[in-house]
Amino acid sequence: xNDKKVKQLLLAEAKSKPNEKIYLGGVSFTYEExxxxxxxxxxxxxxxxxxxxxxxxxxxxxxxxxxxxRR
Amino acid sequence: MATALVVxxxxxxxxxxxxxxxxxxxxxxxxALYDVIDIGGREVSRAEVEKALENVVLYVHYDHGSEDCxxxxxxxxxxxxxxxxxxxxxxxxxMNCLSASKLGRDAVKNKGCLAYYGYTxxxxxxxxxxxxxxTLANAGLKYRLLGYSWQQVVSMVKQLADVLIEKxxxxxxxxxxxxxxxxADVLVCWELGNVSEPKSWIDELIEAIKKFIExxxxxxxxxxxxxxx
Numbered sequence: 062x063n064d065k066k067v068k069q070l071l072l073a074e075a076k077s078k079p080n081e082k083i084y085l086g087g088v089s090f091t092y093e094e095x096x097x098x099x100x101x102x103x104x105x106x107x108x109x110x111x112x113x114x115x116x117x118x119x120x121x122x123x124x125x126x127x128x129x130x131r132r
Numbered sequence: 133m134a135t136a137l138v139v140x141x142x143x144x145x146x147x148x149x150x151x152x153x154x155x156x157x158x159x160x161x162x163x164a165l166y167d168v169i170d171i172g173g174r175e176v177s178r179a180e181v182e183k184a185l186e187n188v189v190l191y192v193h194y195d196h197g198s199e200d201c202x203x204x205x206x207x208x209x210x211x212x213x214x215x216x217x218x219x220x221x222x223x224x225x226x227m228n229c230l231s232a233s234k235l236g237r238d239a240v241k242n243k244g245c246l247a248y249y250g251y252t253x254x255x256x257x258x259x260x261x262x263x264x265x266x267t268l269a270n271a272g273l274k275y276r277l278l279g280y281s282w283q284q285v286v287s288m289v290k291q292l293a294d295v296l297i298e299k300x301x302x303x304x305x306x307x308x309x310x311x312x313x314x315x316a317d318v319l320v321c322w323e324l325g326n327v328s329e330p331k332s333w334i335d336e337l338i339e340a341i342k343k344f345i346e347x348x349x350x351x352x353x354x355x356x357x358x359x360x361x
Contacts, residue, residue, distance in 0.1 A: 074306050083258045083311060084146045086229040087196045092307070118254065125313035129301055132294075 140172030154194035176204035197228030220244030261308035
């Protein structure tokens with residue numbers, strides 16, 4: 062499964078329940094924010110640090126999803 | 133009676149959850165006949181943790197962590213590389229981010245900590261699967277109290293994670309499943325003689341080059357196959 066396909070699946074889920082949250086330690090993001098990152102709409106983030114943090118984690122999330130899907 | 137110290141501060145959204153999860157841990161410890169010192173539900177200071185650590189055999193921390201510390205509030209490092217000698221002779225069970233990467237390694241390798249169970253990267257959880265993340269977070273201590281060795285505990289928790297991940301995946305909770313996969317991947321338990329070193333940038337580079345060569349090989353093979361057919 063390539064990154065594009067993984068992003069599509071995660072994006073569809075994130076968009077379907079925008080009010081759910083993911084906690085990355087002490088920092089939380091709504092699925093709506095996650096969807097923005099997955100769509101590449103980085104301009105929607107005013108906080109550069111939050112953007113970088115979530116962006117880095119999304120890369121890990123994609124890698125982990127591939128591992129899950131390979132089973 | 134052996135004494136366990138449970139430190140579960142509460143001072144933001146995320147710690148509301150971790151504090152609630154730690155209540156189950158306190159119950160289990162009491163059932164297992166531990167004398168429990170339970171500090172939490174509020175901001176916790178370094179001094180009170182240092183004092184409480186004096187006579188315990190097990191220290192449990194549910195809250196925020198960084199590579200080199202456990203937090204008791206937004207500003208208070210309750211355990212860090214300057215006082216982790218206090219973990220000497222004790223077992224440590226963490227549900228926090230990152231602290232197994234530096235603090236855990238130092239505590240076991242240099243300060244006599246008997247075992248350090250924790251995560252070497254971010255521990256993430258999502259609100260659409262809270263019960264499953266709580267199950268994962270608490271399972272290690274449950275297995276330990278049942279008498280398994282720490283290495284068995286890690287292996288069993290990873291197996292449990294596989295089951296939970298599959299359940300989440302089948303339910304279409306891909307984000308939760310992926311986050312849990314990452315949590316399970318970064319779960320470790322360091323014990324004396326069993327502390328792996330973090331990868332250096334050279335190791336990472338060598339690994340990346342190997343992957344690149346493997347990728348090129350695969351492409352060449354595919355091209356050959358398509359030409360032959």
